[in-house]
Amino acid sequence: MTEQSDPSIRPGETAVPLPDRTDAGVYFIGRIRTPWPTRGECPRRGDTANGPICTIEVDERWLDALTGIETHPRLQVLYWMHEARRDLVRQTPRGSEPIGTFALRSPVRPNPIASSVVVLVERSGVILRVRGLDCLDGTPLIDLKPDRGGTAAA
Ligand SMILES: C[S@@+](CC[C@H](N)C(=O)[O-])C[C@H]1O[C@@H](n2cnc3c(N)ncnc32)[C@H](O)[C@@H]1O
Numbered sequence: 210m211t212e213q214s215d216p217s218i219r220p221g222e223t224a225v226p227l228p229d230r231t232d233a234g235v236y237f238i239g240r241i242r243t244p245w246p247t248r249g250e251c252p253r254r255g256d257t258a259n260g261p262i263c264t265i266e267v268d269e270r271w272l273d274a275l276t277g278i279e280t281h282p283r284l285q286v287l288y289w290m291h292e293a294r295r296d297l298v299r300q301t302p303r304g305s306e307p308i309g310t311f312a313l314r315s316p317v318r319p320n321p322i323a324s325s326v327v328v329l330v331e332r333s334g335v336i337l338r339v340r341g342l343d344c345l346d347g348t349p350l351i352d353l354k355p356d357r358g359g360t361a362a363a
Pocket of ligand 1: 249291314325348349
């Protein structure tokens with residue numbers, strides 16, 4: 210589909226039909242609380258030095274899975290961009306030429322998985338306070354991992 214038949218597509222953008230079914234299931238393990246209620250208010254990219262402190266609320270079921278996480282000063286956070294469309298294969302970011310979805314970090318992608326490295330400020334039970342996020346308030350959380358800062362991951 211192109212912009213001629215869908216007014217929500219910008220000039221130069223292309224959509225494809227999505228597959229009939231998904232191939233895997235995902236458990237949302239919590240929610241991310243941020244100061245941003247709309248996409249327009251979110252930063253394009255999180256700022257670990259000067260961004261606001263955001264809260265990751267992990268569901269109580271996963272409490273044991275957090276054991277030891279506070280020993281890691283930086284974490285990779287994976288989250289699900291629940292308000293993003295999934296069918297665009299070519300996109301026109303503001304002021305740019307059309308470019309392929311897999312050449313962008315746009316939230317619009319077949320599987321709207323986002324990742325950010327954050328600084329862990331404090332842990333209290335299942336609540337993590339972090340700096341460096343860029344997502345909407347209420348964004349579903351998929352995973353947390355220690356950030357190895359470019360060294361081989363264990
Ligand atoms: C450019 S993406 C980058 C995400 C992540 N840091 C990455 O690199 O994978 C960040 C933008 O996604 C949009 N966004 C944030 N939360 C979203 C959500 N839950 N659903 C859809 N779009 C979202 C906002 O416009 C935000 O500025």
